[in-house]
Structures are given as C-alpha cells and as structure tokens.
Amino acid sequence: MVKKTTAILTVIVAILAVTAVVAVAVLSSNSNSTNAKVIYWTPVPPVNQKAAIANGSISAGVSWEPFIDDSVIAGTGHVLIWSNQIWDSHPCCVLAVSSSFAQNNPDAVARVLRADMDANAWLLDAAAHPGTVNYTLLVKLGAQFSGRSTDVVNGSLLHTKYDTQVTNADMSWFVNFTKDFQSLNQYSVNITSKGYTGPADYVNQLVDQSYYAQALLVQPVDHIVANVSMGYLTGDLHQFARLVASNATVGGGVSLFEKYGVHVTSPNLAGYGAGPAEMDAFAAGSINVGYLGAPPVLLKVINSGVNVKIVGLVNSEGSAIVGSNSITNFSQLQGKIVGTPGPGSIQHLLFIYYAQQQGYVVKLAGT
C-alpha cells in the first residue's frame, strides 16, 4: 500500500512539476521587449478603457465618445491624439438599413432619415447655445443614455461632428477604408469575387444617397405609417441624433420619429456592444435599421454577405488615442500595450494606420 502510494504521489508530483515549468515559462515570457519599434495591442471594450488605463493594464486606449472624456474628466488619462488629427473630417458612424427592408419600404427609410436630420438640426442648435432649456435637455439625455456625468457629455459634444448627409468626401473615405482592409488582408474573400470591380465600385453600390433626397420631401403625419426595428451602440454619444429623435419633449409631445409616422422598437434595449454584433442582428433579421460604425459595415458585407445599404451619415471624427498620465506623446508607447475595441472597429484601424505611419510594427500583446 505504501509503495503504491509513493508511486501515485510521484506521478502527481511529476504532473505538477511539468505544469509549474509551463507556468513559469508563461510568466517569464510576458515581458515585452522594447528594443524594436513595436507597439502592442490588446482588446479592451471602450467602456472598460478608463479603468484599464487607471490600473496600468494598458498604457493607452483607443475609443470613442463618451469614453474619451470619461478618462479625461476623471483625470486618469489625457488625449494623445484626436482622430481628426490623423484623418481630417473622417466619417465614423453611419445609418445602415437592411437592403430588403429598404426595397420594400423606401418611404419608411426616408422618414427615419428625416427624423434623424431634424434631430441633428435641433442638436446642433442646442449645443451652440449653452444655458438654454434645450441645451440642458440635450446634456441630460446624453448623461442618462451614457451613464456618464454632464461634464463628460459636454466634452463629447465638443469633439464630435454630427450630420445626416453622406458627402462625396465621405464616399472617398469609405473607399480608403476598403483599401486599408485590403492591404491589411482583412477580407476573407476577394471583393471582386463578390461581383464588384474594385473598392470604388463596392462603395458606390453599398451607399445609396437617394433616400436622403426623398427625406427632404417627407411631411409630418398624425398616425404611424411604418414600424422599424432599430439597433444602436450601448451608451455611444456619436449616435446622439437617435436619442434626440426618440425623445418626446424635443418633438413637442411626440418623438421626431413618431412625428414623421415611424414607430421605433428595439430588440436590444441596452444597445449592442459593438458594430459587428449589430451586423449579426441585421443578418439574423432582428433589426431593419442600425446606427453603427462604417468599418464593420464595410467588412461584414463582404466577409459575411450581410445585405445592407448605407443611407445616411451619423457623425464624423470624435475618436482618440487616450494615454495614461505617464505617457506624454505617442512615441513613448513603444513596447507598451494599447487597448482597442478589437479588429473590425474604426478605432482599431485608426490605431494600426497611425502606428504604421509613424514607423511602428503593431503586434498583439503577449506575442
């Protein structure tokens, strides 16, 4: 019995020893070398970036509003570089609709766009007049939706441009994003295999500006003429127009969506965590209209065959690389870890683009 026990214990000790060796190997391999021009990235949802920068898990984070000002106002981080300093006037979020829904309900799409347009006009006017009743309401809406302080909402309003119309300049940006994805080898199939002659042709077929022209002609109605299932991102203040268009006080008793005869429901009231999840909701048929970043649309229409059209813009700019207090400029991020929302997001693309432009190699942290 004793002999057997010794044998067994030896086996267990051996197993443990092997495991220990592996574990030590892990812990020692976690030191990143800083001799090469390398910056590391690791996935961190923007909502967690403030905490991750504060506790030292990451040296910087790439995020959108309100999460940028979240760190800045708290004093745990500061903006190293705004997205418009890298890509001047770049488009960010867009209004996408399911292709089949748009074909069958062109009027409903025009009405959604019209409500969004009016909401943006109201928003810009309110933001330009601090101290007014409308301004107070605007900031309150933003604070409630994002769960952030009114100071953070103020900051978000200053750093984001809001507009509904997709311009030709925006189209050129979409073409550039498509080319970036191609050069980074991030399309799982060639876009020509999907029947497009190239990036410009792809973007031309993906974006439909005709609904915007129709929206200008839409008149208010006193009853609901369309039901729309809508997706949006959790606590995202780029998508402020949707908040404004959903609010009854702004519309004078009924929301702007309802003013134009649209009844809006949402399968996911808390919103989606990221654009790719919203593209999946389009694919599953649970939403017909979505507010989301342009890059997830540009990627997943090709990679996953999700049938959507971009019919409007939501915002431009309003993203940034936020560094911890010990990082004063981008070059100090050499060998350090930067949090991004992950592949497929505009922030990830922005970070890779800028780092490569500055002569850095971007690698996944821990590799």
Next chain:
Amino acid sequence: MPMTKAFDKIKKEFGKSFGKKNLKSLFFVTVSLVGFVLIWWIAASLYHIDYFPTPDKVYNAFINSFTHDDPFLGINMWQNISASLQRFATGFLLAFLLAVPLGLLMGSSRILDSLLKPIIELFRPIPPIAWVPIFLIALGFFWGPVFIIFIGVFFPLTSSVYFGVKSVDPVLLDAARTQGAGPAAIFSKVVLPSTVPHIMTGIRIGLGIGWMCIVAAEMIGAVGGGVGYYLTVQQLVGNYPALYGGIVVIALLGLATTGLSGYVEKRLAQRMGTK
C-alpha cells in the same frame, strides 16, 4: 457510487467490443461521421448562407489557421493553442495547490470544516463565467482569465478531496489506531492513499470545467491571443468558415484533455487496486 460502477461497466463493455469487434466498431464510426459530413454538405449547399459554410470551406479554414498567421492577430493557431494551454496550466496549478490541502484539512478537521464550509458553499454555486467582466478589469488581462480557470477547477477539486477524506473506511482507521498509529501516520498511510482516486476524479471534472471557462474568459479579452479569442475575432470580422474551424480546434482539444485525464484516472485506480 452506483453511478460510477455502472459507468465503468459500460466502459468495460465498450472496451471489450472494441477489442473483439474492432472492425465493426470502426465501420460504424466511419459511417456515422461520413454521414454527418454528407448531410451537413447537402444542407449547406441547399441553403447557401454565409454563416453556414460547407465542410470543405471549414476544412480549408481549419488547415489555413495552422499554416498561416491570422491577419488580425498576427499569429497562427499553434500560438493561439499555446497561449490557451499556458493560461489553463497556470490556473489549474494554482487551483490544485490550494484545493488539495484545503480539501484534506476540511475533511480531517471538524473545526476547519465548520469554519470554511459556509464560505465555500457561498461561492460554489456562482458560475465561473459570472466573474469574467469583473476579473478582467480588477485583475488585468493576464491574471483575469487565469483566475476564471482557477475558480472553475478549484471547487470540484476541493469537494472531491473533501469527500475522499470523509469516505475513508472507518474499519481501516480503527485498525490503524489499534496498531498504535499516531495522527500523522494515519494521515499519510491511510487517509491520503484512500483519497488519491478522489483527487483524480476531481482533476478530471476540473479539467472539463476549466476548459469551458478558458473559452469564455478569452472571449472578453486575453493577452497573447488564445483559441477563445480567435473565435471572437472571427465573429467580429465575419469570417465564418474560420469561426467553425476554431470550434473544431476547441472540440479536439477538449477531447484530448478529458480523454487523457480519464485514462490517467483509470490507470491510477487500477494501480491503487480501488477498482
């Protein structure tokens, strides 16, 4: 232990049939798997939707993930597997080092048992995955996922060791005492040997649960990649064949882990003469 007995019996029967009617078994396994792939292929061809790719696409993506670096992660599947296994090993080791002594102590000491049990029973029902959002912020991107594994392995292992100590044959204990053995001798010569098979059972259960946890933990984020994170990235960018390929990798790793621990457990039980 009637369940285990029944299970062993089935295993024995299955083993026998595999020995004698090896070809027949092989034939059925082949027919079953080939049939499955055929049905999948036909269905996928009929429906023709992107998120339901045909087996050849999945096979290509699976092979490709090993031979080429992923464009998003910059590493290949071997490196992802290695990252996951390292994380897994670290969490498992920590759990083992804590759970075995704790189980032995709780089983042997009434006072410790009464003191620790409420705490353990309070935390045990919480699914390890529930801790993911908190751990990844509170413990950082390396220790966060590791502690998810730790929790997954810790509780089944502690319980198994504890029950192992509790189920020591009282006749053996009496015999040892009659022979004049002190507490130390009783512990090392009677309690510990009787507990070893239970430790092995705990390890086997812990491995299965730990493996489920690693995928969930990595889906939130992990330093150095990992098989779970590979799945997340393929979902983000919509590369569905690669997503299925990743699921195949996880299935194979899960089979390997539980198969190996099951085998070790069986051999140990034979050596110990507890079967």
